[in-house]
Amino acid sequence: xxxxxxxxxxxxxxxxxxxxxxxxxxxxxxxxxxxxxxxxxxxxxxxxxxxxxxxxxxxxxxxxxxxxxxxxxxxxxxxxxxxxxxxxxxxxxxxxxxxxxxxxxxxxxxxxxxxxxxxxxxxxxxxxxxxxxxxxxxxxxxxxxxxxxxxxxxxxxxxxxxxxxxxxxxxxxxxxxxxxxxxxxxxxxxxxxxxxxxxxxxxxxxxxxxxxxxxxxxxxxxxxxxxxxxxxxxxxxxxxxxxxxxxxxxxxxxxxxxxxxxxxxxxxxxxxxxxxxxxxxxxxxxxxxxx
Numbered sequence: 001x002x003x004x005x006x007x008x009x010x011x012x013x014x015x016x017x018x019x020x021x022x023x024x025x026x027x028x029x030x031x032x033x034x035x036x037x038x039x040x041x042x043x044x045x046x047x048x049x050x051x052x053x054x055x056x057x058x059x060x061x062x063x064x065x066x067x068x069x070x071x072x073x074x075x076x077x078x079x080x081x082x083x084x085x086x087x088x089x090x091x092x093x094x095x096x097x098x099x100x101x102x103x104x105x106x107x108x109x110x111x112x113x114x115x116x117x118x119x120x121x122x123x124x125x126x127x128x129x130x131x132x133x134x135x136x137x138x139x140x141x142x143x144x145x146x147x148x149x150x151x152x153x154x155x156x157x158x159x160x161x162x163x164x165x166x167x168x169x170x171x172x173x174x175x176x177x178x179x180x181x182x183x184x185x186x187x188x189x190x191x192x193x194x195x196x197x198x199x200x201x202x203x204x205x206x207x208x209x210x211x212x213x214x215x216x217x218x219x220x221x222x223x224x225x226x227x228x229x230x231x232x233x234x235x236x237x238x239x240x241x242x243x244x245x246x247x248x249x250x251x252x253x254x255x256x257x258x259x260x261x262x263x264x265x266x267x268x269x270x271x272x273x274x275x276x277x278x279x280x281x282x283x284x285x286x287x288x289x290x291x
């Protein structure tokens with residue numbers, strides 16, 4: 001892609017709307033081959049960006065979901081022990097007694113189970129999504145930093161496996177903890193903020209074209225009001241889309257305060273947040289937005 005505007009156009013063709021800053025960040029990621037580190041609250045479109053990039057580039061999306069305790073074996077590769085054992089038994093049944101030959105066959109590439117990181121190194125082109133890196137621990141971050149620097153990995157039994165063409169890498173963080181500076185310095189950075197009313201409404205209309213225009217406007221206005229409250233978990237764009245879809249499924253073409261309260265479970269996920277929302281004057285919130 002020749003520039004940020006072309007990146008923006010290609011992403012919007014997939015249904016993902018980007019602003020100028022994100023379009024520039026994505027273009028530089030593609031042009032410079034640098035990972036893109038996306039940080040922000042949950043539900044603001046970080047993971048969806050990787051999916052949109054994969055679609056725009058016509059490349060497979062390979063996702064590594066991070067979690068506490070994740071290690072290199074879970075992320076990189078492992079040996080298929082059941083298949084190795086079956087092969088060993090078959091060889092013994094066939095009368096093979098050459099131990100060196102058997103060992104060499106057991107650690108052949110066909111018995112290597114490629115996890116997401118190795119899959120991305122071996123797939124050209126590809127988009128690698130390393131999701132919620134803030135949930136992993138320091139040791140995994142250090143391992144990841146080394147891999148992203150070289151885009152290669154050494155398997156003792158097979159040697160070094162190197163990417164012919166490095167994947168496009170997107171890392172996301174919900175900022176449950178601070179990610180180390182060393183990893184961030186390796187990446188381009190973009191902070192995902194909650195969108196303005198106009199932008200969020202455009203996203204809802206793009207993702208849910210069958211929803212009534214008035215309903216989309218009202219739901220977006222209500223979510224903007226909820227975000228202004230002191231909530232444990234402010235709703236993201238994903239929750240706005242969920243709420244509009246839920247109301248549409250109920251056959252609503254518009255929403256009032258009573259219907260909004262009965263469907264709060266589509267947008268708020270904590271009891272304390274739901275109770276706070278119930279105490280709001282949602283009718284006034286709708287009127288204040290002129291919807």
